Amino acid sequence: MRAQKQEWYASWFNTPYYHILYGDRDYEEAGAFMNNLTTALSLQADSHIMDLACGRGRHSLFLNKLGFKVTGVDLSENSIDFARKQLEQDASVDSSRITFDVHNMTLPYHDKFDAVFNLFTSFGYFDEEQDNLNTIKSIKKNLKDGAYAVIDFMNVPHVLRHLVISNSKTIQGITFNMNRRFENGFIYKDIEFTDGGNKYHFTERVSALMLSDFQKYFDQAGLELIDIYGDYQLYEYDKFNSSRLIMILRKQ
Template identity: 55%
Template sequence: MQKEKDNWYASWFNTPYYHILYKDRNHREAALFMNALTNYLNLNKGDTILDLACGRGRHAKYLYKQGFDVTGIDLSEDSIEYAKQYEKPRLSFEVHDMCLPYPKKFDTVLNLFTSFGYFENEIDNLRTIKAINAELKPSAYAVIDFLNAELAIKKLIPSEKKKIGDIVFNIEKYVEKGYIVKNIRFTDGGTDYHYVERVRALTLEDFESYFKEAGITLKKVFGDYKLNDFNRNTSERLILIFN
Protein backbone atom coordinates (compact mmCIF):
# COMPACT_ATOMS: atom_id res chain seq x y z
CA MET A 1 0.00 0.00 0.00
CA GLN A 2 1.34 3.43 -1.00
CA LYS A 3 0.95 5.73 2.01
CA GLU A 4 0.88 9.52 2.29
CA LYS A 5 3.83 11.40 3.71
CA ASP A 6 3.49 13.62 6.75
CA ASN A 7 2.49 16.53 4.51
CA TRP A 8 -0.13 15.04 2.21
CA TYR A 9 0.33 17.76 -0.40
CA ALA A 10 4.07 17.03 -0.66
CA SER A 11 3.30 13.46 -1.76
CA TRP A 12 -0.03 13.72 -3.63
CA PHE A 13 0.84 16.77 -5.73
CA ASN A 14 4.12 15.10 -6.69
CA THR A 15 2.42 12.11 -8.34
CA PRO A 16 1.16 11.75 -11.92
CA TYR A 17 -2.16 10.51 -10.50
CA TYR A 18 -3.06 13.95 -9.15
CA HIS A 19 -2.91 15.33 -12.68
CA ILE A 20 -4.82 12.35 -14.08
CA LEU A 21 -7.67 12.82 -11.60
CA TYR A 22 -7.97 16.54 -12.27
CA LYS A 23 -7.13 16.58 -15.98
CA ASP A 24 -10.65 17.70 -16.97
CA ARG A 25 -10.50 21.06 -15.22
CA ASN A 26 -12.29 23.70 -17.25
CA HIS A 27 -9.58 25.59 -19.16
CA ARG A 28 -12.08 27.94 -20.79
CA GLU A 29 -13.50 28.91 -17.40
CA ALA A 30 -9.96 29.46 -16.09
CA ALA A 31 -9.16 31.73 -19.05
CA LEU A 32 -12.33 33.78 -18.56
CA PHE A 33 -11.50 34.11 -14.85
CA MET A 34 -7.96 35.31 -15.59
CA ASN A 35 -9.29 37.86 -18.10
CA ALA A 36 -11.89 39.18 -15.67
CA LEU A 37 -9.40 39.29 -12.81
CA THR A 38 -6.59 41.08 -14.65
CA ASN A 39 -9.10 43.61 -15.99
CA TYR A 40 -10.51 44.21 -12.52
CA LEU A 41 -7.00 44.68 -11.11
CA ASN A 42 -6.23 47.07 -13.97
CA LEU A 43 -3.07 45.19 -14.92
CA ASN A 44 -1.17 46.16 -18.04
CA LYS A 45 0.90 44.05 -20.41
CA GLY A 46 4.38 43.63 -19.00
CA ASP A 47 3.21 43.81 -15.39
CA THR A 48 4.71 41.17 -13.09
CA ILE A 49 2.57 38.40 -11.62
CA LEU A 50 3.50 35.77 -9.04
CA ASP A 51 1.45 32.58 -9.46
CA LEU A 52 1.64 31.11 -5.97
CA ALA A 53 1.28 27.29 -5.83
CA CYS A 54 1.23 27.21 -9.63
CA GLY A 55 1.24 23.43 -10.09
CA ARG A 56 2.23 22.61 -13.67
CA GLY A 57 1.69 26.21 -14.71
CA ARG A 58 -1.79 26.14 -16.26
CA HIS A 59 -2.70 29.70 -15.21
CA ALA A 60 0.86 31.01 -15.51
CA LYS A 61 1.14 29.94 -19.15
CA TYR A 62 -2.15 31.58 -20.03
CA LEU A 63 -1.21 34.82 -18.28
CA TYR A 64 2.11 34.86 -20.12
CA LYS A 65 0.27 34.55 -23.45
CA GLN A 66 -1.79 37.58 -22.43
CA GLY A 67 1.41 39.63 -22.23
CA PHE A 68 2.30 39.48 -18.53
CA ASP A 69 5.67 38.73 -16.94
CA VAL A 70 4.89 35.64 -14.86
CA THR A 71 6.78 33.74 -12.17
CA GLY A 72 5.25 30.45 -11.00
CA ILE A 73 6.31 28.83 -7.73
CA ASP A 74 5.26 25.54 -6.17
CA LEU A 75 6.45 23.11 -3.51
CA SER A 76 6.12 20.14 -5.90
CA GLU A 77 9.46 19.43 -7.57
CA ASP A 78 7.83 17.22 -10.20
CA SER A 79 5.27 19.88 -11.13
CA ILE A 80 7.95 22.54 -11.48
CA GLU A 81 10.17 20.21 -13.50
CA TYR A 82 7.23 19.68 -15.86
CA ALA A 83 6.44 23.43 -16.04
CA LYS A 84 10.04 24.37 -16.79
CA GLN A 85 9.77 22.96 -20.32
CA TYR A 86 7.59 26.02 -21.08
CA GLU A 87 10.01 28.59 -19.67
CA LYS A 88 11.01 31.54 -21.81
CA PRO A 89 11.76 35.22 -21.23
CA ARG A 90 8.97 36.59 -18.96
CA LEU A 91 7.83 33.09 -17.92
CA SER A 92 9.76 31.21 -15.23
CA PHE A 93 9.11 28.50 -12.65
CA GLU A 94 10.81 27.67 -9.37
CA VAL A 95 10.42 25.34 -6.39
CA HIS A 96 9.56 27.50 -3.38
CA ASP A 97 7.62 27.22 -0.11
CA MET A 98 4.78 29.74 -0.18
CA CYS A 99 5.02 30.19 3.61
CA LEU A 100 8.23 32.12 2.94
CA PRO A 101 8.41 35.43 1.04
CA TYR A 102 9.75 35.09 -2.48
CA PRO A 103 12.75 37.43 -2.91
CA LYS A 104 11.07 39.75 -5.41
CA LYS A 105 8.08 42.10 -5.45
CA PHE A 106 5.25 41.90 -7.97
CA ASP A 107 2.40 43.94 -9.43
CA THR A 108 0.05 41.22 -8.20
CA VAL A 109 0.19 37.85 -6.43
CA LEU A 110 -2.34 35.15 -7.33
CA ASN A 111 -3.15 32.07 -5.25
CA LEU A 112 -5.65 30.09 -7.32
CA PHE A 113 -7.85 26.99 -7.29
CA THR A 114 -7.97 26.43 -3.51
CA SER A 115 -4.19 26.32 -3.13
CA PHE A 116 -4.40 27.42 0.51
CA GLY A 117 -5.39 25.97 3.87
CA TYR A 118 -3.39 22.74 3.54
CA PHE A 119 -1.23 23.19 6.57
CA GLU A 120 -1.42 21.20 9.78
CA ASN A 121 -0.15 24.18 11.78
CA GLU A 122 -2.56 27.11 11.88
CA ILE A 123 0.34 29.55 12.08
CA ASP A 124 1.42 28.56 8.54
CA ASN A 125 -1.78 30.04 7.10
CA LEU A 126 -0.94 33.38 8.68
CA ARG A 127 2.73 33.06 7.61
CA THR A 128 1.58 32.61 4.01
CA ILE A 129 -0.67 35.68 4.19
CA LYS A 130 2.24 37.72 5.54
CA ALA A 131 4.55 36.33 2.84
CA ILE A 132 2.07 37.36 0.13
CA ASN A 133 1.95 40.85 1.59
CA ALA A 134 5.76 41.03 1.51
CA GLU A 135 5.75 40.05 -2.17
CA LEU A 136 3.55 42.98 -3.28
CA LYS A 137 4.79 46.25 -4.69
CA PRO A 138 3.34 49.38 -3.05
CA SER A 139 -0.41 49.71 -3.78
CA ALA A 140 -0.48 46.31 -5.52
CA TYR A 141 -3.19 43.73 -4.84
CA ALA A 142 -3.19 40.00 -4.16
CA VAL A 143 -5.88 37.42 -4.80
CA ILE A 144 -6.78 34.21 -2.98
CA ASP A 145 -9.24 32.00 -4.88
CA PHE A 146 -10.64 29.61 -2.25
CA LEU A 147 -13.68 27.37 -2.09
CA ASN A 148 -16.80 28.54 -0.23
CA ALA A 149 -16.34 26.01 2.57
CA GLU A 150 -19.81 26.52 4.04
CA LEU A 151 -21.53 25.64 0.76
CA ALA A 152 -19.03 22.88 -0.04
CA ILE A 153 -19.87 21.16 3.23
CA LYS A 154 -23.61 21.42 2.58
CA LYS A 155 -23.19 19.91 -0.92
CA LEU A 156 -20.59 17.32 0.09
CA ILE A 157 -20.97 13.95 -1.65
CA PRO A 158 -19.78 11.28 0.84
CA SER A 159 -18.74 8.69 -1.75
CA GLU A 160 -18.21 8.53 -5.50
CA LYS A 161 -16.27 6.71 -8.20
CA LYS A 162 -14.46 8.31 -11.15
CA LYS A 163 -13.16 6.16 -14.00
CA ILE A 164 -10.39 7.88 -15.95
CA GLY A 165 -8.73 5.69 -18.54
CA ASP A 166 -8.05 2.34 -16.90
CA ILE A 167 -8.06 3.73 -13.36
CA VAL A 168 -11.09 3.80 -11.08
CA PHE A 169 -10.70 6.43 -8.35
CA ASN A 170 -12.75 5.71 -5.22
CA ILE A 171 -13.32 9.02 -3.47
CA GLU A 172 -14.66 9.49 0.04
CA LYS A 173 -15.35 12.96 1.49
CA TYR A 174 -16.11 14.04 5.03
CA VAL A 175 -15.47 16.82 7.54
CA GLU A 176 -13.07 16.18 10.42
CA LYS A 177 -11.65 18.59 13.01
CA GLY A 178 -12.27 21.65 10.88
CA TYR A 179 -10.95 20.14 7.64
CA ILE A 180 -12.72 18.99 4.51
CA VAL A 181 -11.09 15.61 3.90
CA LYS A 182 -10.97 13.63 0.66
CA ASN A 183 -9.73 10.03 0.74
CA ILE A 184 -8.62 8.84 -2.70
CA ARG A 185 -8.07 5.13 -3.27
CA PHE A 186 -7.30 3.32 -6.53
CA THR A 187 -5.34 0.46 -8.04
CA ASP A 188 -2.89 0.79 -10.91
CA GLY A 189 -0.59 -1.88 -12.29
CA GLY A 190 -1.53 -4.25 -9.49
CA THR A 191 -0.53 -1.76 -6.78
CA ASP A 192 -3.02 -0.22 -4.36
CA TYR A 193 -2.69 3.52 -3.67
CA HIS A 194 -4.17 5.75 -1.01
CA TYR A 195 -3.83 9.54 -0.88
CA VAL A 196 -5.55 12.13 1.25
CA GLU A 197 -6.48 15.75 0.58
CA ARG A 198 -7.10 17.91 3.65
CA VAL A 199 -8.19 21.53 3.30
CA ARG A 200 -9.12 23.63 6.30
CA ALA A 201 -12.76 24.75 6.04
CA LEU A 202 -11.86 28.43 6.22
CA THR A 203 -14.67 31.00 6.13
CA LEU A 204 -14.67 34.66 5.16
CA GLU A 205 -14.42 35.48 8.87
CA ASP A 206 -11.30 33.31 9.20
CA PHE A 207 -9.60 35.19 6.37
CA GLU A 208 -10.66 38.52 7.84
CA SER A 209 -8.98 37.46 11.08
CA TYR A 210 -5.74 36.59 9.23
CA PHE A 211 -5.82 39.90 7.37
CA LYS A 212 -6.37 41.87 10.57
CA GLU A 213 -3.42 40.17 12.27
CA ALA A 214 -1.22 40.70 9.21
CA GLY A 215 -2.21 44.36 8.84
CA ILE A 216 -3.83 43.73 5.46
CA THR A 217 -6.88 45.44 3.94
CA LEU A 218 -9.61 43.35 2.30
CA LYS A 219 -10.84 45.30 -0.73
CA LYS A 220 -13.44 43.04 -2.35
CA VAL A 221 -14.97 39.57 -2.11
CA PHE A 222 -16.32 37.75 -5.16
CA GLY A 223 -18.29 34.51 -5.28
CA ASP A 224 -17.50 33.03 -8.70
CA TYR A 225 -15.18 33.24 -11.68
CA LYS A 226 -17.42 35.82 -13.37
CA LEU A 227 -16.72 38.10 -10.40
CA ASN A 228 -20.25 38.23 -9.06
CA ASP A 229 -20.60 39.35 -5.46
CA PHE A 230 -20.06 36.73 -2.76
CA ASN A 231 -23.11 35.10 -1.15
CA ARG A 232 -22.25 32.58 1.54
CA ASN A 233 -25.41 30.57 0.81
CA THR A 234 -25.05 30.25 -2.97
CA SER A 235 -21.52 31.13 -4.11
CA GLU A 236 -19.24 28.28 -5.17
CA ARG A 237 -16.05 30.29 -4.59
CA LEU A 238 -14.60 32.69 -2.04
CA ILE A 239 -12.36 35.06 -4.02
CA LEU A 240 -10.57 37.64 -1.90
CA ILE A 241 -8.87 40.79 -3.22
CA PHE A 242 -6.53 42.41 -0.67
CA ASN A 243 -3.37 44.42 -0.05
Protein backbone atom coordinates (compact mmCIF):
# COMPACT_ATOMS: atom_id res chain seq x y z
CA MET A 1 0.00 0.00 0.00
CA ARG A 2 1.35 3.42 -0.97
CA ALA A 3 2.10 5.72 1.96
CA GLN A 4 -0.42 8.52 2.45
CA LYS A 5 0.83 12.01 1.70
CA GLN A 6 -0.64 15.36 0.77
CA GLU A 7 -0.14 16.25 -2.88
CA TRP A 8 0.71 19.86 -3.80
CA TYR A 9 -2.76 20.53 -5.21
CA ALA A 10 -4.47 19.34 -2.02
CA SER A 11 -2.80 22.13 -0.02
CA TRP A 12 -2.79 24.95 -2.62
CA PHE A 13 -6.37 24.43 -3.83
CA ASN A 14 -7.57 24.46 -0.24
CA THR A 15 -6.13 27.89 0.58
CA PRO A 16 -8.14 31.14 0.34
CA TYR A 17 -5.36 32.56 -1.84
CA TYR A 18 -6.11 30.10 -4.65
CA HIS A 19 -9.66 31.44 -4.79
CA ILE A 20 -8.47 35.06 -4.64
CA LEU A 21 -6.05 34.54 -7.55
CA TYR A 22 -8.53 32.71 -9.78
CA GLY A 23 -11.75 34.37 -8.68
CA ASP A 24 -12.06 36.41 -11.89
CA ARG A 25 -12.52 33.48 -14.26
CA ASP A 26 -14.99 34.13 -17.07
CA TYR A 27 -18.45 32.98 -15.96
CA GLU A 28 -20.07 34.05 -19.22
CA GLU A 29 -17.63 31.93 -21.21
CA ALA A 30 -18.24 28.96 -18.89
CA GLY A 31 -22.00 29.26 -19.39
CA ALA A 32 -21.68 29.42 -23.18
CA PHE A 33 -19.39 26.39 -23.17
CA MET A 34 -21.88 24.34 -21.14
CA ASN A 35 -24.69 25.29 -23.50
CA ASN A 36 -22.60 24.42 -26.57
CA LEU A 37 -21.40 21.15 -25.10
CA THR A 38 -24.74 19.78 -23.87
CA THR A 39 -26.31 20.70 -27.22
CA ALA A 40 -23.55 18.94 -29.18
CA LEU A 41 -24.02 15.81 -27.06
CA SER A 42 -27.82 15.96 -27.39
CA LEU A 43 -28.23 15.38 -23.66
CA GLN A 44 -31.83 15.00 -22.54
CA ALA A 45 -33.36 17.20 -19.85
CA ASP A 46 -33.41 14.37 -17.32
CA SER A 47 -29.69 13.58 -17.78
CA HIS A 48 -27.52 13.33 -14.68
CA ILE A 49 -24.11 14.96 -15.19
CA MET A 50 -21.03 14.60 -13.01
CA ASP A 51 -18.75 17.65 -12.85
CA LEU A 52 -15.48 15.94 -11.93
CA ALA A 53 -12.98 18.22 -10.13
CA CYS A 54 -15.66 20.91 -10.09
CA GLY A 55 -13.72 23.51 -8.10
CA ARG A 56 -16.11 26.16 -6.79
CA GLY A 57 -18.88 24.83 -9.01
CA ARG A 58 -19.26 27.44 -11.74
CA HIS A 59 -19.85 24.84 -14.48
CA SER A 60 -22.10 22.78 -12.20
CA LEU A 61 -24.31 25.78 -11.54
CA PHE A 62 -24.68 26.57 -15.23
CA LEU A 63 -25.56 22.96 -15.99
CA ASN A 64 -28.20 23.06 -13.27
CA LYS A 65 -29.68 26.25 -14.72
CA LEU A 66 -29.87 24.51 -18.10
CA GLY A 67 -32.15 21.98 -16.42
CA PHE A 68 -29.80 19.07 -15.77
CA LYS A 69 -29.33 17.10 -12.59
CA VAL A 70 -25.74 17.67 -11.45
CA THR A 71 -23.28 16.17 -9.01
CA GLY A 72 -20.13 18.25 -8.55
CA VAL A 73 -17.17 16.62 -6.81
CA ASP A 74 -13.76 17.96 -5.85
CA LEU A 75 -10.89 17.04 -3.54
CA SER A 76 -10.83 20.53 -1.99
CA GLU A 77 -13.13 20.86 1.01
CA ASN A 78 -12.91 24.66 0.78
CA SER A 79 -14.06 24.62 -2.84
CA ILE A 80 -16.99 22.34 -2.03
CA ASP A 81 -17.97 24.54 0.93
CA PHE A 82 -17.93 27.59 -1.35
CA ALA A 83 -20.05 25.80 -3.96
CA ARG A 84 -22.61 24.76 -1.34
CA LYS A 85 -22.87 28.34 -0.08
CA GLN A 86 -23.61 29.51 -3.62
CA LEU A 87 -26.60 27.18 -3.67
CA GLU A 88 -28.01 29.04 -0.68
CA GLN A 89 -27.44 32.45 -2.27
CA ASP A 90 -28.56 31.83 -5.87
CA ALA A 91 -32.36 31.75 -6.17
CA SER A 92 -32.15 30.67 -9.82
CA VAL A 93 -30.62 27.30 -8.89
CA ASP A 94 -32.83 24.23 -8.41
CA SER A 95 -31.17 22.99 -5.23
CA SER A 96 -33.13 19.71 -5.39
CA ARG A 97 -31.21 18.76 -8.55
CA ILE A 98 -27.64 19.62 -7.62
CA THR A 99 -25.24 18.09 -5.11
CA PHE A 100 -21.66 18.90 -4.16
CA ASP A 101 -19.40 16.32 -2.55
CA VAL A 102 -15.73 15.91 -1.55
CA HIS A 103 -14.24 13.12 -3.64
CA ASN A 104 -10.88 11.88 -4.97
CA MET A 105 -11.12 11.70 -8.76
CA THR A 106 -8.75 8.74 -9.02
CA LEU A 107 -11.44 6.57 -7.41
CA PRO A 108 -14.90 5.63 -8.75
CA TYR A 109 -17.85 7.52 -7.31
CA HIS A 110 -20.84 5.70 -5.83
CA ASP A 111 -23.20 6.56 -8.70
CA LYS A 112 -23.42 6.28 -12.50
CA PHE A 113 -24.04 9.19 -14.85
CA ASP A 114 -25.27 10.05 -18.32
CA ALA A 115 -22.18 12.22 -18.75
CA VAL A 116 -18.97 12.99 -16.85
CA PHE A 117 -17.35 16.37 -17.49
CA ASN A 118 -13.75 17.07 -16.46
CA LEU A 119 -13.22 20.73 -17.34
CA PHE A 120 -10.67 23.54 -17.43
CA THR A 121 -7.50 21.42 -17.21
CA SER A 122 -8.51 19.68 -13.98
CA PHE A 123 -6.31 16.70 -14.83
CA GLY A 124 -2.63 15.74 -14.88
CA TYR A 125 -1.69 17.08 -11.44
CA PHE A 126 -0.65 13.76 -9.98
CA ASP A 127 2.80 12.76 -8.74
CA GLU A 128 2.25 9.23 -10.06
CA GLU A 129 1.46 8.79 -13.76
CA GLN A 130 -0.61 5.74 -12.88
CA ASP A 131 -3.14 8.07 -11.30
CA ASN A 132 -3.84 9.58 -14.74
CA LEU A 133 -4.92 6.14 -15.92
CA ASN A 134 -6.71 5.45 -12.65
CA THR A 135 -8.78 8.59 -13.19
CA ILE A 136 -9.73 7.58 -16.73
CA LYS A 137 -10.71 4.12 -15.49
CA SER A 138 -12.80 5.68 -12.72
CA ILE A 139 -14.53 7.92 -15.25
CA LYS A 140 -15.49 4.83 -17.23
CA LYS A 141 -16.90 3.16 -14.10
CA ASN A 142 -18.89 6.33 -13.36
CA LEU A 143 -20.59 6.20 -16.79
CA LYS A 144 -23.76 4.42 -17.76
CA ASP A 145 -23.52 2.27 -20.90
CA GLY A 146 -23.50 4.51 -23.97
CA ALA A 147 -22.82 7.62 -21.86
CA TYR A 148 -20.34 10.38 -22.68
CA ALA A 149 -17.23 11.71 -20.98
CA VAL A 150 -15.63 15.06 -21.77
CA ILE A 151 -12.08 16.03 -20.88
CA ASP A 152 -11.26 19.69 -21.46
CA PHE A 153 -7.47 20.08 -21.26
CA MET A 154 -4.98 22.75 -22.28
CA ASN A 155 -3.59 22.27 -25.79
CA VAL A 156 0.05 21.74 -24.86
CA PRO A 157 1.71 22.58 -28.23
CA HIS A 158 -0.15 25.90 -28.28
CA VAL A 159 0.62 26.61 -24.61
CA LEU A 160 4.34 25.97 -25.03
CA ARG A 161 4.53 28.22 -28.10
CA HIS A 162 2.86 31.07 -26.17
CA LEU A 163 4.15 30.44 -22.66
CA VAL A 164 4.26 33.63 -20.59
CA ILE A 165 7.45 33.20 -18.58
CA SER A 166 6.58 35.73 -15.89
CA ASN A 167 3.83 38.16 -14.95
CA SER A 168 2.16 39.60 -11.87
CA LYS A 169 -1.40 40.33 -10.81
CA THR A 170 -2.63 42.43 -7.87
CA ILE A 171 -5.96 41.37 -6.36
CA GLN A 172 -7.42 42.52 -3.03
CA GLY A 173 -4.15 44.26 -2.22
CA ILE A 174 -2.06 41.11 -2.78
CA THR A 175 0.48 41.05 -5.59
CA PHE A 176 0.91 37.54 -7.00
CA ASN A 177 4.21 37.11 -8.85
CA MET A 178 4.09 34.15 -11.24
CA ASN A 179 6.90 32.40 -13.12
CA ARG A 180 6.37 29.53 -15.57
CA ARG A 181 8.65 26.89 -17.03
CA PHE A 182 8.53 23.61 -18.93
CA GLU A 183 10.66 20.91 -17.34
CA ASN A 184 10.77 17.09 -17.48
CA GLY A 185 7.39 16.75 -19.13
CA PHE A 186 5.58 19.17 -16.79
CA ILE A 187 4.52 22.81 -16.98
CA TYR A 188 5.24 24.57 -13.70
CA LYS A 189 3.90 27.82 -12.32
CA ASP A 190 5.64 29.27 -9.26
CA ILE A 191 3.41 31.69 -7.34
CA GLU A 192 4.96 34.01 -4.77
CA PHE A 193 3.29 36.74 -2.73
CA THR A 194 3.26 38.46 0.65
CA ASP A 195 0.20 38.96 2.84
CA GLY A 196 0.05 40.28 6.39
CA GLY A 197 3.84 40.36 6.55
CA ASN A 198 4.07 36.66 5.69
CA LYS A 199 5.71 35.37 2.52
CA TYR A 200 4.09 32.52 0.58
CA HIS A 201 5.31 30.29 -2.23
CA PHE A 202 3.20 27.72 -4.04
CA THR A 203 4.02 25.71 -7.15
CA GLU A 204 1.42 24.41 -9.58
CA ARG A 205 2.46 21.52 -11.79
CA VAL A 206 0.53 20.02 -14.68
CA SER A 207 1.67 17.15 -16.86
CA ALA A 208 2.18 18.33 -20.46
CA LEU A 209 -0.05 15.62 -21.89
CA MET A 210 -0.49 15.41 -25.65
CA LEU A 211 -3.43 13.93 -27.53
CA SER A 212 -1.36 10.76 -28.08
CA ASP A 213 -0.88 10.40 -24.30
CA PHE A 214 -4.61 10.64 -23.69
CA GLN A 215 -5.31 8.16 -26.47
CA LYS A 216 -3.05 5.67 -24.70
CA TYR A 217 -5.05 6.06 -21.49
CA PHE A 218 -8.35 5.75 -23.36
CA ASP A 219 -7.22 2.56 -25.09
CA GLN A 220 -6.12 1.02 -21.79
CA ALA A 221 -9.35 2.01 -20.05
CA GLY A 222 -11.60 0.93 -22.89
CA LEU A 223 -13.14 4.30 -23.78
CA GLU A 224 -13.74 5.38 -27.38
CA LEU A 225 -12.57 8.82 -28.49
CA ILE A 226 -15.31 10.00 -30.85
CA ASP A 227 -14.63 13.71 -31.35
CA ILE A 228 -12.11 16.48 -30.61
CA TYR A 229 -12.73 20.23 -30.41
CA GLY A 230 -10.23 23.08 -30.20
CA ASP A 231 -12.07 25.75 -28.23
CA TYR A 232 -15.20 26.51 -26.21
CA GLN A 233 -17.14 27.37 -29.36
CA LEU A 234 -16.46 23.75 -30.42
CA TYR A 235 -14.51 24.57 -33.55
CA GLU A 236 -12.30 21.93 -35.12
CA TYR A 237 -9.11 21.03 -33.25
CA ASP A 238 -5.79 22.19 -34.68
CA LYS A 239 -2.66 20.88 -32.98
CA PHE A 240 -0.72 24.15 -33.00
CA ASN A 241 -3.40 26.85 -33.15
CA SER A 242 -6.24 25.62 -30.94
CA SER A 243 -6.39 27.02 -27.42
CA ARG A 244 -7.97 23.87 -25.96
CA LEU A 245 -7.93 20.09 -26.38
CA ILE A 246 -11.54 19.05 -25.73
CA MET A 247 -12.01 15.30 -26.07
CA ILE A 248 -15.39 13.58 -26.32
CA LEU A 249 -15.43 9.94 -25.22
CA ARG A 250 -18.10 7.28 -25.14
CA LYS A 251 -18.57 4.13 -23.10
CA GLN A 252 -19.68 1.38 -25.45
